[in-house]
Amino acid sequence: MSAIDTEACPYCSTICRADFVDIGVGMQQCGPYHCDNCGASEIGPYDKERPLTERERLAGWYGPGEPVGSTANVIGGRIVSHVQARSTYQREFTGNPLWHDKKYVDDWWAAQRTAKGGDHAE
Ligand SMILES: [Zn+2]
Incomplete structure (x- = not known):
């Protein structure tokens, strides 16, 4: 079950993982x-477009320390799996009447995206 592909970071060669979901087949x-x-991350096929450096274009990855793609799940400024993102969201909003305030929830996600370090579970 844990046989998931890894890739070497194009900037520092560290072995990297990504989030995978079992779709049945x-x-x-x-x-x-x-x-x-180093904080580099792969450019997603559906990320909002933004200016890239030559190196980023060639690598297909955003550079070290650059913001991650718009489609990545981010909690506390770090890329997490969709499972972690969902459970953090549920922890934050279970019993919190603001969960149906779309603007509040959008702001919360935006804050997770830009947070530096901060407290994150595990
Ligand atoms: Zn790296």
């Missing part, structure tokens, strides 16, 4: 590969 990637060492 196999595992499908549902998040970008990302490097815990």
Whole structure:
């Protein structure tokens, strides 16, 4: 069950993992590969477009320390799996009447995306 593909970071060669989901006929990637060492992350096929450096274009990855793609699940400034993102969301909003306030929830996700370090479970 844990046989998931890894990729070497194009910037520092650290072995990186991505989030995969079992779709019944196999595992499908549902998040970008990302490097815990230098902070580089894979450019997603549906990410909002933004200016890239030559190196980023060639590598297909955002550079070290650059913001991650718009489609990645991000909690506390770090890329997490869709499972972690969902459970953090549920922890935050279970019993919290603001969960149906779309603007509040959008702001909360935006804050998770830009948080530096901060407290994150596990
Ligand atoms: Zn790296």
